[in-house]
Amino acid sequence: MTQTTYRCHCGALLEFKQDLEKEPGLTTRSWKCKDCGIPVPSQYAEKISHQHPS
Numbered sequence: 001m002t003q004t005t006y007r008c009h010c011g012a013l014l015e016f017k018q019d020l021e022k023e024p025g026l027t028t029r030s031w032k033c034k035d036c037g038i039p040v041p042s043q044y045a046e047k048i049s050h051q052h053p054s
Contacts, residue, residue, distance in 0.1 A: 004047035010036035017049050 006014045012035040014020060023030035031045035032038060
């Protein structure tokens with residue numbers, strides 16, 4: 001399986017769950033960049049949220 005990455009508008013490379021922050025209080029999962037707080041598109045965030053560094 002290939003690894004999903006996403007380059008945030010702030011320049012951060014999001015590769016692992018640790019790079020994301022879950023939006024609190026929402027019924028559906030919503031993720032944002034841990035560095036700047038900009039929302040990450042769900043098609044990337046859901047895949048990244050399941051990736052862990054080896």
